Amino acid sequence: MSSTIGDLGEFGLIARVTARFPETDDVILGPGDDAAIVSAADQRVVASTDVLVEGRHFRLDWSSARDIGHKAVAQNAADIAAMGARTTALLIGLAAPKDLPLAWAEEFAEGVREECATVGCTVVGGDTVGSPTLTVSVTALGSLDGACSVRRSGARPGDRIAVAGPLGLSAAGLALFQAGLAGEDAARAAVTEHRRPAPPYAQGPRAALAGARAMLDVSDGLAQDLGHIAAASGVGIDIRRDALDPAPGLLSAVEMLAASGHPAGGAGRPPREAAADLMVSGGEDHALAAAFPPGAAPPDGWSVIGAVREAAPEGPGVTVDGGPPTGGGWDHFGR
Amino acid sequence: MSSTIGDLGEFGLIARVTARFPETDDVILGPGDDAAIVSAADQRVVASTDVLVEGRHFRLDWSSARDIGHKAVAQNAADIAAMGARTTALLIGLAAPKDLPLAWAEEFAEGVREECATVGCTVVGGDTVGSPTLTVSVTALGSLDGACSVRRSGARPGDRIAVAGPLGLSAAGLALFQAGLAGEDAARAAVTEHRRPAPPYAQGPRAALAGARAMLDVSDGLAQDLGHIAAASGVGIDIRRDALDPAPGLLSAVEMLAASGHPAGGAGRPPREAAADLMVSGGEDHALAAAFPPGAAPPDGWSVIGAVREAAPEGPGVTVDGGPPTGGGWDHFGR
Numbered sequence: 001m002s003s004t005i006g007d008l009g010e011f012g013l014i015a016r017v018t019a020r021f022p023e024t025d026d027v028i029l030g031p032g033d034d035a036a037i038v039s040a041a042d043q044r045v046v047a048s049t050d051v052l053v054e055g056r057h058f059r060l061d062w063s064s065a066r067d068i069g070h071k072a073v074a075q076n077a078a079d080i081a082a083m084g085a086r087t088t089a090l091l092i093g094l095a096a097p098k099d100l101p102l103a104w105a106e107e108f109a110e111g112v113r114e115e116c117a118t119v120g121c122t123v124v125g126g127d128t129v130g131s132p133t134l135t136v137s138v139t140a141l142g143s144l145d146g147a148c149s150v151r152r153s154g155a156r157p158g159d160r161i162a163v164a165g166p167l168g169l170s171a172a173g174l175a176l177f178q179a180g181l182a183g184e185d186a187a188r189a190a191v192t193e194h195r196r197p198a199p200p201y202a203q204g205p206r207a208a209l210a211g212a213r214a215m216l217d218v219s220d221g222l223a224q225d226l227g228h229i230a231a232a233s234g235v236g237i238d239i240r241r242d243a244l245d246p247a248p249g250l251l252s253a254v255e256m257l258a259a260s261g262h263p264a265g266g267a268g269r270p271p272r273e274a275a276a277d278l279m280v281s282g283g284e285d286h287a288l289a290a291a292f293p294p295g296a297a298p299p300d301g302w303s304v305i306g307a308v309r310e311a312a313p314e315g316p317g318v319t320v321d322g323g324p325p326t327g328g329g330w331d332h333f334g335r
Numbered sequence: 336m337s338s339t340i341g342d343l344g345e346f347g348l349i350a351r352v353t354a355r356f357p358e359t360d361d362v363i364l365g366p367g368d369d370a371a372i373v374s375a376a377d378q379r380v381v382a383s384t385d386v387l388v389e390g391r392h393f394r395l396d397w398s399s400a401r402d403i404g405h406k407a408v409a410q411n412a413a414d415i416a417a418m419g420a421r422t423t424a425l426l427i428g429l430a431a432p433k434d435l436p437l438a439w440a441e442e443f444a445e446g447v448r449e450e451c452a453t454v455g456c457t458v459v460g461g462d463t464v465g466s467p468t469l470t471v472s473v474t475a476l477g478s479l480d481g482a483c484s485v486r487r488s489g490a491r492p493g494d495r496i497a498v499a500g501p502l503g504l505s506a507a508g509l510a511l512f513q514a515g516l517a518g519e520d521a522a523r524a525a526v527t528e529h530r531r532p533a534p535p536y537a538q539g540p541r542a543a544l545a546g547a548r549a550m551l552d553v554s555d556g557l558a559q560d561l562g563h564i565a566a567a568s569g570v571g572i573d574i575r576r577d578a579l580d581p582a583p584g585l586l587s588a589v590e591m592l593a594a595s596g597h598p599a600g601g602a603g604r605p606p607r608e609a610a611a612d613l614m615v616s617g618g619e620d621h622a623l624a625a626a627f628p629p630g631a632a633p634p635d636g637w638s639v640i641g642a643v644r645e646a647a648p649e650g651p652g653v654t655v656d657g658g659p660p661t662g663g664g665w666d667h668f669g670r
Binding site: 028029032033034035036037038039040041042043044045046047048049050051052053055056057079080082083085089091092093094095124125126127129130131132133135137139140141142144149151152215216217232 | 363364367368369370371372373374375376377378379380381382383384385386387388390391392414415417418420424426427428429430459460461462464465466467468470472474475476477479484486487550551552567
């Protein structure tokens, strides 16, 4: 009876893992050959890649294998959604110690499969290799289905900035783990979001159809990520803290953090203020943020949180209530 | 002055690395947004992914950063070629310790750039993250340019099996490193092939045009990889050792290995026999192997090495001179 991925071997593992993925209408040739073939009916393919590393992007004591499968799919499919596209197919690389339990690999694959079902995509290829460090690399492919892509460079003064999906909730979940409070009932929404972010995938193409002309997903923090739109578009963006609507569970998470003395609790400031800080600086929820021109109403599910202005004399950038953003974003080398 | 990738930070590194890649006609949107957009004029995209891990797929004392950049591109572009397709774009994930010298990352990118120029593709996206284990993940995208794909399942009895590109040379190079002989003049061809395999990219689409009806790239060893064609096609494949033509430098490498007592030298058997063993079992040259039906002449650059037969009563499989293959292939968990 095999109990580690090393016992099963590379080809056995690939066969076990890929067997569970259904073929979809977008798949011309699935796993098992030198390469897969995916439909690209409008003659374009959208593509993005991300790497998740144990200890940096997930912790095995905080997240289950299934959680990590969900998260790996979610963060890549969010990138595709942020172009206004629909994710069609994934390729997944798994580098893992050969003593990794086979059950872990199968639970990981199950999380991938479940999140793929939510997204509406499937896995068409992959690679499994031995490594001392558990590492998951995901490439997502997507289709614009004939629509124009929504890039970071299209925002213009007068546009409204709107967001879809939760903000700050994953960061609150991370803080709750740090504070040893992740097991509490009131922590559940934030902890779940940290383990399995649930990006509003369908809102990407919907925003594109509604006329959004710049968009991205919030992975490093709202203010920092809007800075990429500001820089690419050559504009200023101002967001209003009072327009940021806390997701269900965020305020209760902040109150628990405040009671525990964790700095994310706000250090004595009102919970609503601490929640706004997390919403401005927290990443990894993979909410979508977009610029809608005058006359293009953000669809249901989007909240207007600010506006695009001419760039300040010192250059493009983001302000919060007219001033500098507080809190930083997330640099993947951990500076 | 920045000297490690951690000093430069994620965004700085991405900017430094992507700046050197030219846009090609296949690129609709290059790096810098949430995702790239690549042309797929015939409404299909071919896609494959591979992960390379330090200590398993390369050693920093045996290969330069530039070599590793070359190799990462080569092994992925070979997968695309093996479908009969042309590689159009790559996405690259780099997981690395933050004290990795910036010069290393830049040399790696230079190797990627050089091999991309050989292939005729470019890098459209990537991700850089911190990790204790240096890991490179590459996804290659390709175009069939209207042609039919060449899968593993199309071989039929009566087809001829032919190969393009060197066999066994990379394995000889690895053995020369193990034997401490990699610095010798006569080792150069094998050592260079091990560091920077040079797959015959253009032979993939050329074989497809010539009528090849099954194809793959040899990454785990000729006999083992032809076993995938045999299994997928439900046939037997017999290859002839005397039809395997040693690449320039292979016999001299084998003679050096024999003199040193390394088992790859053949343990007293004639050099030509030891070379044939390496050609049957050695992987990582990323030669192409294909089945050509009667009447479809393999193009220049291909050598016929065997034939497709009905599967034996015990099932599909590969024989060498009518008997079982000797030597194993390469399992990526190192069984």
